[in-house]
Amino acid sequence: MKEGYKQKTGVRRWVQTMDLRDDPELIAEYRRRHAEGQIWPEILQGIRDCGLLDMEIYILGTRLVMICEAPENVEWDEAMRKMAAGPRQAEWEDFMAVFQKCEPGQRSEEKWQMMERMFHVYS
Numbered sequence: 001m002k003e004g005y006k007q008k009t010g011v012r013r014w015v016q017t018m019d020l021r022d023d024p025e026l027i028a029e030y031r032r033r034h035a036e037g038q039i040w041p042e043i044l045q046g047i048r049d050c051g052l053l054d055m056e057i058y059i060l061g062t063r064l065v066m067i068c069e070a071p072e073n074v075e076w077d078e079a080m081r082k083m084a085a086g087p088r089q090a091e092w093e094d095f096m097a098v099f100q101k102c103e104p105g106q107r108s109e110e111k112w113q114m115m116e117r118m119f120h121v122y123s
Helices: 024-033 041-049 076-084 089-097
Strands: 011-019 054-060 063-071
Touching: 024 089, 041 076, 041 089, 076 089
Parallel strands: none
Antiparallel strands: 011 063, 054 063
């Protein structure tokens, strides 16, 4: 859902998923490349510059789940266009693609599939 889900704090949340190739050595290297201090500074700055407040990636086996949060006024497609145009972003996508079940040359927003929230604790 590209509109994201409003949070109580004036923040909108998006949750996406993607699968990695089923190869323990590739998965270990993918984890290493995402460890603190390993991600290229331009990529971290691009995440901040496109308006995201937070981005987390969780893993179970080959399944990745990414949670992104931004202020309510951030529009997802515009944020992803801005991120894609950032320094070294296309290079980073190619650098990561060897681990991911994706087509060569795909941008981040093409690889990651938006998830639909089907439950939360209703208040």
